[in-house]
Amino acid sequence: ELRAPPDKIAIIGAGIGGTSAAYYLRQKFGKDVKIDLFERGEVGGRLATMTVRGQEYEAGGSVIHPLNLHMKRFVKDLGLFTIQSSGGLMGVYNGETLVFEESSWFIINMIKLIWHYGFQSLRMHMWVEDILDKFMRIYRYQSHDYAFSSVEKLLHSLGGDEFLGMLNRTLLETLQKAGFSEKFLSEIVAPVMRVNYGQSMNVNGFVGAVSLSSADSGLWAVEGGNKLVCSGLLQASKSNLVSGSVMYIEEKTRTKHTGNPTKMYEVIYQIGSETRSDFYDIVLVATPLNRKMSNITFLNFDPPIEEFHQYYQHIVTTLIKGQLNSTLFSSRALDKFDLSTILTTDNSDLFINSIGIVSSVTESDNPQPLTDRGYVWKIFSQEILTKEQILKLFLSYDYAVKQPWLAYPHYKPPEKCPSIILHDRLYYLNGIECAASAMEMSAIAAHNAALLAYHRWNGHTDMIDQEDLYEKLKTEL
Numbered sequence: 001e002l003r004a005p006p007d008k009i010a011i012i013g014a015g016i017g018g019t020s021a022a023y024y025l026r027q028k029f030g031k032d033v034k035i036d037l038f039e040r041g042e043v044g045g046r047l048a049t050m051t052v053r054g055q056e057y058e059a060g061g062s063v064i065h066p067l068n069l070h071m072k073r074f075v076k077d078l079g080l081f082t083i084q085s086s087g088g089l090m091g092v093y094n095g096e097t098l099v100f101e102e103s104s105w106f107i108i109n110m111i112k113l114i115w116h117y118g119f120q121s122l123r124m125h126m127w128v129e130d131i132l133d134k135f136m137r138i139y140r141y142q143s144h145d146y147a148f149s150s151v152e153k154l155l156h157s158l159g160g161d162e163f164l165g166m167l168n169r170t171l172l173e174t175l176q177k178a179g180f181s182e183k184f185l186s187e188i189v190a191p192v193m194r195v196n197y198g199q200s201m202n203v204n205g206f207v208g209a210v211s212l213s214s215a216d217s218g219l220w221a222v223e224g225g226n227k228l229v230c231s232g233l234l235q236a237s238k239s240n241l242v243s244g245s246v247m248y249i250e251e252k253t254r255t256k257h258t259g260n261p262t263k264m265y266e267v268i269y270q271i272g273s274e275t276r277s278d279f280y281d282i283v284l285v286a287t288p289l290n291r292k293m294s295n296i297t298f299l300n301f302d303p304p305i306e307e308f309h310q311y312y313q314h315i316v317t318t319l320i321k322g323q324l325n326s327t328l329f330s331s332r333a334l335d336k337f338d339l340s341t342i343l344t345t346d347n348s349d350l351f352i353n354s355i356g357i358v359s360s361v362t363e364s365d366n367p368q369p370l371t372d373r374g375y376v377w378k379i380f381s382q383e384i385l386t387k388e389q390i391l392k393l394f395l396s397y398d399y400a401v402k403q404p405w406l407a408y409p410h411y412k413p414p415e416k417c418p419s420i421i422l423h424d425r426l427y428y429l430n431g432i433e434c435a436a437s438a439m440e441m442s443a444i445a446a447h448n449a450a451l452l453a454y455h456r457w458n459g460h461t462d463m464i465d466q467e468d469l470y471e472k473l474k475t476e477l
């Protein structure tokens with residue numbers, strides 16, 4: 001039996017988490033509920049583009065795994081198009097020399113990998129596939145409408161104690177225990193962690209596996225920019241965008257049109273210099289809760305809502321159109337240098353995490369040099385690059401743009417994930433980033449929060465935190 005739907009729902013943050021939450025809430029609660037989506041910056045959040053000479057390039061979340069089924073579904077439902085992220089050849093630089101270089105010949109590549117690392121890259125691939133296989137169970141659970149009240153319970157339902165264990169151990173410990181060599185870890189695994197999460201192998205094992213899955217083939221992006229998914233979901237969900245900054249959330253008793261006193265949440269926000277407020281039945285917070293990133297204060301809650309102190313990793317994306325100084329990495333001159341991505345090992349003397357040629361958001365094939373003066377390169381670094389550093393990397397350049405980010409959590413296992421249920425009808429999505437930050441993780445958290453809010457509103461406790469779902473659903477066709 002269903003209770004009357006809520007009158008009003010607020011979502012704070014119009015990134016992929018907030019906009020997909022709006023989409024799923026609309027599906028569950030129907031057309032009559034009013035959904036307000038608060039955004040103080042741009043729709044898309046950490047999905048954003050930067051412009052170089054009139055062309056747009058992904059500056060934040062850029063690649064999507066072929067098995068990220070929510071993202072795939074959004075693109076299909078919204079009538080968007082995909083482009084393949086063609087990688088080109090990759091090399092690994094240790095500060096002195098290239099310790100590994102891919103070849104364009106598949107067979108030569110295999111021989112090189114086996115020569116350097118035995119069968120460890122194959123074993124690594126199998127380790128990641130096994131985790132991904134279990135991870136994919138979430139789609140089945142969510143398509144049957146099951147929800148979880150904590151990130152730990154969600155992960156446990158997918159991979160049992162193994163997944164929870166991965167949150168509590170570093171990737172390094174996990175892979176050392178599995179028998180991977182120091183050489184393979186420092187020359188292959190550490191560089192992948194640096195390009196994806198700007199961190200070392202001391203991250204938790206789960207985000208390590210997510211990061212390593214980005215080495216799979218078939219990565220893709222959305223034509224026109226990944227942020228189009230967010231604007232598309234906002235429109236499809238028929239939500240109302242409020243371009244303002246939420247400052248406070250407070251629980252208050254209100255008398256509704258029915259005449260009954262009801263507990264509601266007052267959301268107090270600022271538009272320019274004006275402060276306004278509105279009342280909601282349900283509130284979803286879809287932005288990392290810490291002072292630096294969202295600065296939301298919870299007023300007069302009993303018991304009080306804890307302060308969140310998750311430290312987010314500072315990363316800078318720099319786009320440069322220019323001619324690479326290939327001799328910095330190898331003795332070969334530029335016309336003989338065929339690498340399009342250079343990853344780096346964990347060496348504190350290095351001032352970049354990675355550098356690679358990028359395609360614009362409309363280019364479906366291999367990127368082309370914009371003029372005779374070179375490709376557009378994307379560099380990830382911990383700090384803003386100085387002019388001297390740029391001149392070390394490039395023989396010449398004619399354009400550079402930068403975007404600093406508080407990009408993803410600084411992972412430090414054991415991880416204790418923040419609660420999803422902050423209060424009776426107040427939900428938090430970004431706690432899932434403590435396991436791994438990725439577009440698909442935010443979409444999964446959004447679907448889960450929408451289902452959780454719906455079942456708790458209607459008192460469907462049997463749809464929340466069901467144990468042994470995998471076994472139960474196995475028999476259901």
Ligand SMILES: Cc1cc2nc3c(=O)[nH]c(=O)nc-3n(C[C@H](O)[C@H](O)[C@H](O)COP(=O)(O)OP(=O)(O)OC[C@H]3O[C@@H](n4cnc5c(N)ncnc54)[C@H](O)[C@@H]3O)c2cc1C
Nearest residue numbers: 013015016017040045046060061062063246287294438439
């Ligand atoms: C450089 C970089 C590269 C990445 N690469 C990839 C990748 O290749 N693949 C991948 O899957 N993931 C990648 N990620 C991770 C991915 O981008 C994020 O996990 C995802 O976009 C997070 O989405 P979100 O909606 O949860 O949060 P956000 O995108 O951060 O959205 C939160 C929104 O809330 C708004 N907000 C905050 N506070 C308030 C307030 N008080 N009032 C109103 N609005 C507020 C913010 O302005 C923001 O728009 C990358 C991230 C970065 C930074």
Ligand SMILES: CC(C)=CCC/C(C)=C/CC/C(C)=C/CSC[C@H](N)C(=O)O
Nearest residue numbers: 062063064065195196210213214438440
């Ligand atoms: C959630 C699952 C199962 C898979 C996601 C795999 C994936 C695409 C991980 C990438 C995560 C990430 C934070 C990448 C950042 S850098 C991306 C890229 N190399 C770039 O150059 O922009």
